[in-house]
Amino acid sequence: MGARPIEGRMTAASEDGVVVFLIGMRVNSFAAVRSWWPVARAMGPMLAELARERDSGLLGYKALLGGPREAYLVQYWESKEKLLAYAAAPDGSHRPTWAAFNRRLREGKGKVGFWHETYVVPAGSHESIYVNMPEFGLGRATGVVPVARRGDRAAERLRVN
Incomplete structure (x- = not known):
């Protein structure tokens, strides 16, 4: 089924800055299951760990899915400091997962690809609109409010004169 749509025009409740982190993988050889399956499975435990740690950011x-070969995540973070702290935490699951992943990449000789991009978006530099949608994207991450509360036009929500 899925979430129920919220009738009308909504926007993300957050007016704060946000970090958007995109991370994904590409299966370059479906036959090389031993190369790509561990990569595909690695994100779940890290997301569970982050969900348990309320202050993770x-x-x-x-x-x-980006087609039959590609999977990715769009993540929303409170700050770049919290994202980087998680990535570097010596007692978290990211560092050992990353080390194992890098070994598999080298051993796999191109059977699986990996990428990530990080965008630091200051307050006043993002806007959103969701029409007859369930909470989605940044709105799901931070909650939604009626568009009129933040401005009827994108320029208003972006604080452009």
């Missing part, structure tokens, strides 16, 4: 995420 992860606001929300959405898993997406």
Whole structure:
């Protein structure tokens, strides 16, 4: 089924800055299951760990497919400091997972690809609109409010004169 749509025009409740982190993988050889399957499975435990740690900084995420070979996550973070702290935490699951992943990448000789992009978006530099949608994207991560509360036009929500 899925979430019920919220009738009308909504926007993300957050007016604060946000970090958008995109991370994904590409299966370059479906036959090389031993190369790509561990990569595909690695994200779940890290997301569970982040969900348990309320102060981790992860606001929300959405898993997406980019065709038959590609999978990726869109993640929303409170700050770049919290994202980087999680990545470097010596007692977290990211560092050992990352080390194992790098070994598999080298051993796999191109059977699986990996990428990530990080965008630091200051307050006043993002806007959103969701029409007859369930909470989605940044709105799901931070909650939604009626558009009129933040401005009827994108320029108003972006604080452009």
